[in-house]
Amino acid sequence: MLSSGMSYRALTLALALLTLTGPAHAAEKSREVGQYVDLQPVALPIVVQGRLVNYVFVYVRVNFRNGVDIARVRDKEPMFRDALVRQGHRTPFVVPNDWKRVDEAKLVAALTRDAAAITGPNVVSSVVVTSQAPQKSVITPGA
Known part of the structure; x- marks a missing residue:
């Protein structure tokens, strides 16, 4: 159950933002390679x-x-x-x-x-x- 201040719409938006930033962070890490x-x-x-x-x-x-x-x-x-x-x-x-x-x-x-x-x-x-x-x-x- 969601708290009174958080709506389903806000939760969906937050999850979408996390999904979008996760792969970008992973791509940055994959570019870090050793010599x-x-x-x-x-x-x-x-x-x-x-x-x-x-x-x-x-x-x-x-x-x-x-x-x-x-x-x-x-x-x-x-x-x-x-x-x-x-x-x-x-x-x-x-x-x-x-x-x-x-x-x-x-x-x-x-x-x-x-x-x-x-x-x-x-x-x-x-x-x-x-x-x-x-x-x-x-x-x-x-x-």
Whole structure:
């Protein structure tokens, strides 16, 4: 039941105004984006003595400097992934005593170089491996 001072018409008007301002506020929030791009997960091979022993799924974030046209560089996400796959197959990022993860330092160094070549100089601030997940649990000999 409505209070004596509020009519159905006033309530309807108030609800309509809330409905109209809600999406506008949500659109403002969606425009607030970080200066980074998260790559889709990439399966990188673990190759030991010419033999494929595992795959590790890596999740990588490429961070950009402030002031970069983020929409332009986000469109390059497939190029970053392609560069990572090519590097990972050319020279696998193998940790000699652990076949369930990749060598993050080597991966970061390689992708940082490739990302800078893709975007141009002074665009990429850093590359970070955010997560790794092996396809299967394998036992490293001698471990």
